[in-house]
Amino acid sequence: MNYFKQILRFAKPYRIYAILNIISNIFYALFGTLAMVSLFPMLNVLFGKTDKVKIKPEWNGLLKVREYSEAYLNYYVTQKADQGNDDVLIFMVALVISMFFLKNIFSYLAMYFITFLRNGVLKDIRNELYKKTVDLPLSFFSEKRKGDTIARISTDVLEIQHSFLSILELIVREPLMILFTICAMLLISVKLTVFVFIFIPISGFLISLIGKRLKKHSDKVQKEQGFFLSIVEETLGGLKVIKGFNAEKIFNRKFKESTSRFYNYSNTLLNRQNLASPTSEFLGITVIAILLWYGGQMVLVEKSLDPGLFIVYMGLAYNILTPAKAISKASYGVKRGNAAAERVLEILNTSSPLQDKPDAQEKRDFNTDITLENISFKYEDEYVLDDFSLRVPKGSAIALVGQSGSGKSTIANLVTRFYDVNKGSIKIDNTDIRDLTKESLRGLMGLVTQDSILFNDSIKNNLLIGDEHATEEEIIDALKVANAWEFVKDLPKGIETNIGDSGNKLSGGQKQRLSIARAVLKNPPIMILDEATSALDTESERLVQSALENMMKNRTSIVIAHRLSTIQNSDLIVVMQKGKIIEKGRHEELIAKNGAYQRLVTLQSFD
Template sequence: MKYIKKIYPFVLPYKKYAFLNIFANIFYALFSTLSMVALIPMLKVMFGEGKPITETPKFEGLLHLGDFFNNYSSYYITTTSAEKGEVYTLTILVVLIISLFLLKNLFNYMGLFYIAYLRNGVLKDLRDKLYKKIVELPISFYSEKRKGDIIARMTSDVQEVQNSFLAVLELIVKEPLTIIFTIIGMLVISPKLTLFVFIFIPVSGYIISLIGKQLKKKSDKVQQENGHILSNLEETLSGLKIIKAFNAEGRFTNIFQQSTQRHFHFSNDLMHRKNLASPVSEFLGIIVIAILLLYGGRMVVLEGTLDGASFITYMGLAYNILTPAKAISKASYGVKKGNAAAERVLSVLETKNPIHNKENAIKKENFENGISIKNISFRYDDYDVLKNFSIEVPKGKTIALVGQSGSGKSTIANLVTRFYDIERGEILI
């Protein structure tokens, strides 16, 4: 969750699209449930169920909403069929159902339409900020990091953040609301049967969470190995002449194949766990459907407390929960997988630049006399490269630095250009 909070500021510039997406998803969830509930009166007409009611039913409160809906649908069927015939009544109900499904899919498209701007906008801003940070960081940062790993963070890791965290934004309102509205519809039809659904949701959530515990760790290994592959490729292309000069093609090919083999192994482990979510959640759902068929069938056949049309619609609503439940389980895996990618991206964004200007620093706009290096010292890790080194370089003169490899010649040039900060001494221009 801590990584979601850090990604959240990138969402704020596009909050307008987030609110529009939420608005569309609320109506999608509402019409998704209503389109199923509207099947009850149609099925009553087709199967000739329901007692005739000629007087307008009275609404007696939310606790009796199910009875009011059944009575009112029976009243409409009775009066309309008496006036214009059953075929006309059935046609009106079919048109109503088609209209509700049309509105459901229209709002579904609107939700996806608006979320596209948010997802792609966050992706763009994240890459822009990451590139700006890469340019700002000192050369010393890249002496410790491989270029291929940085490229992997800029490309595949940022893309993974979009595919995981931002995909959750699509589900965080849409799927839970669909489940809530569906459960309300199920409660209206039969509170007894709905008890099984309340038992199913926490049990299935617990089982799915057990499967996904190690997903972040496995995803992190995949992302790291992907960085190694790109690093090996970048180093190979940069040093191809040297590789060929020393006939080292076989050795480098072997190193690359070892990396791809590790990536193959880690990716298989990750995909196996991820792919387990959907079948497990669907199997748990089918178990509940089977229980509902047994118990609900008893209510229809033996007890007579539920009519056939309502039971068929109820089963449709119960199955309607499976799709959002599976989507939520996949999203939970996506968050764990995205944690690893977000951690790698944010580790770059949150890296402190050790080189910074002093307050009210003098702006040097001309070069007059020369460069004076006085008693500078510098070390890489625990290795002293320069110690109390001094030199004067007058303007217009050429000074040659001669020495063996590793004696500090390139380091002096890097210090003058301030690719690194000196530890002691001073460089004057």
Template structure:
């Protein structure tokens, strides 16, 4: 029950109106069902003439008699008058019509009760997915280096669906089934408290037996959802690496790995489904067993002339009792769905409750880049090993600075820290004397533009990819940016020009074309600080020439930080800083560094980039 309350408190507040309306119509359904079934008593009495008692009308204002007895007496008197006036067949017709009308109202209110739960179901799913999406955007990049993309996709799809089912089951458990159970139970007590007392002895035994089925369901569901996340990760890896898989003839290996995980997930799902499906036949059997016991007990009293209730009322009592069995069964079935939902909620909460180490300042300072960027004794590590060790570096505005060194030396980490994708453990980065931790992330990142080795493009048009991140960009501005990036001509050669879709990750374009779209995006943003991370390293000679020309246009009058393995691309840089194992070991321009005959010279000679 605690888990149910937790789920509902988190997700239902925006939908209180729908919850109230659903509760109201479920209450009406239960009441109307009791009254519609009550027509069974006079129908049986008319058919079988089991009631020979002569009833006299008692005024409704009469004291000393309970309202229930008053209603039953006057109802029987009115029924006798109908039979006497119109005959038994006509009376049966009236009763049949009353039954149909009552059932019509009952089914109508039942539909309205379900009608108002639909906005809750769809709204809760929308809210959870929105929260996950917003959290994914808010969390630092470091969080996702520890998580598998496929597992995150599994949480936003399969786990959210489980929580949706759990929420609906929780609503049934609190606002539907208990209402039905309570109304039916009160009716049973009114009809015969002695029989109901006997039922109270039998029902808990049935409930205890049914409860044992779902004890391990939450744990099993949690394990199964984790396995599903692994399968989604494998599919994501397969889609991303399909070219390599085919090139290395590794289809069989990848297929075998997926089959193995899929079979494990199948076995887990089988165990969960079998346990879940056991609930219905077990509750069906136990419910029938309970009815049989009550039928024997009540029938024995009637046959023995004990006079607790008459035969017609006893049939009505059994009908009400049978009606109470279904909401009890649904109650137990809902309990299983809630357990599965709680297991999925734990996995979703791993994202929603993840701590964001990149904290926005409460009172951010305004950032104006006028003078320089200053790395002051910067130390940083991802896990245990220091990646940067006491970095001191000053980058003056308007200058082009290159960071070179072998892979893992800390080049990209330095630019990631400048954008606050990660936070520094020791030291600080200052822009005009202001620590970047003291300014808003939006203000900081609005001044930085990126062109990376792998152009990150979206499955959208040329226009939207170039205008990405720039509000209210006009077609003229986009075209001008594309011209600067040497991209306008090949864009106009496509069927729909700037409205042409470029495919998933720009898959319809060549590497050089993707890179020039990425450059056009940076041109349109017009950042004060430009970061070029291996921007030309993956291109052929012709593409590199076009891209390099576009980059030179982009770099004019701008502070530029270049990360490069190919040293031929950074000979014109104002400053070159050589990193090795997280430390700057050499600094200067190309000629002065080459003449040192040190580590930079060694790197140049290895690449054949002689002075």
């Protein structure tokens, strides 16, 4: 129940609906019991068993409530009977109909109020889960499948609604129904009710045996669902490669294997779950059958119980079956919900190592320099950067070059604080970036990556990520700086044109220029360019390079370069190897040294 308590906190904003639901359920349970009890005077009238009572009975305390109620009903029926038998029957029928009508009205109201609570909790859990997913560092998702995260936000949260939140309905209504019914049964016959209670614990024990392994099976189903959603996500993202390598059969096989496992796990889970209802019903009917025998003895042999009361008692006993079945099904729901809640809460309860400090500063300007002081960093076991130091003065363009795996892109990840350094510090204007809020730190920076990350939306909305309050004129100016206006103006709807999933309606060069335009629109003092031209053809590279030079004017830039032709005008070129600086200087100085940089230039000249 620990998971249930954690999920319950999402219900607090909707507690008014919970209170109204509880009130409605109290009346539902009350009128549900009275509906059955109201049959008794009706039966007595039909069987002619009603004793004529001419004097209004007096109240003699709770212990005599049954006798008082029976006497008062007989008195009332006697009064009506004096006016004619038709009036008595009409009154009795109206009484029974009224009880059942009120029971169903309150049943509807209870469901009406709980709907707002259930859907509100569902919405809030999803919102918090999405917010947490966005807030968690990149390292959290580096080994997780995207499909698994999607499954947690969609199907697992839905499972919580169907299982845990169903309990909120049952937690009041069904126990109250049982309580009121048992009170009525005790008033009719204590001896018969004690006999019933001998069999209820046995039934409960047998039902609980079925549900013991339910959580384990449910967990397998949800994990497998996350796995095949990941296959779908990867397939859609890599269709070109799959088709290009004729790998459809491989991915079809992987997907079929996953859905087969899902099929088997689901069958086991649902068959075990479906056993709950018939088992509880059979056990309930067994108790009813034993009651018929035992109660029949009391009516026919001992003559200690009125036949009409016995019929009402049997109705009340059957009345317990429905809530008992609902509670047994709910107990299975709790086990299923536990597995789903565990997966959802794994994300919600994960604390980000990159959280802002309580006294973190807001920084809105950049004045002197960025310094990397003796930093060391590792993703797993081996250090990618080891005792690395660098100073980037304001207004300068610093280029980082080197072979793949030398640690260039890691510096971009550390400066933007996607990861934190293991040793040393990174400072902006002599303030450690860990002492700044992430929002204000990243507000000072514009990022253009090798992969042009665009969204399935219009060009305008993709650029507004840089500055959501920008005007249309500012968007067009940014596109011009990025050399993108030349193709955007010719599109059917201009900046309102939808660019498709990941911008796939555009060429690589066009996508990259839109990424640059987005960074230009943000207008940050610091630009980080992570191999922004490495995936482009020569003509696109020339246009993008021109756009980058336009953007870098009067800005501090850290350029991670694969193509050395793009960084020859940098103020400082840093040559890296295995996380260390092996050379640094301007282009001409490094060429004159005839060292590692010269070798890289020579190798690229033959490309």
